[in-house]
Amino acid sequence: MNAPSDDITPPQDETARHNAKMARKKQARDKIMASKTDEKGLVIVHTGKGKGKSS
Secondary structure, eight states, rough: OOGGGGGGGEEEEHHHHHHHHHHHHHHHHHHHHHHHHOOOOOOHHHOOSSSSSSO
8 A cells, every 4th residue: 555645746856847848838839939920910990989878
């Protein structure tokens, strides 16, 4: 029978694994973002005074 403490990962191992995982995600994200060079704008259309019973 295993003691409950055998199933718990030490915090430093968990932190190291998390940091490695996040580094891989950042590398993938940076690769995608490097290909996105087009800038996009914002168009605002003003269609009048509005609608409703606000008067």
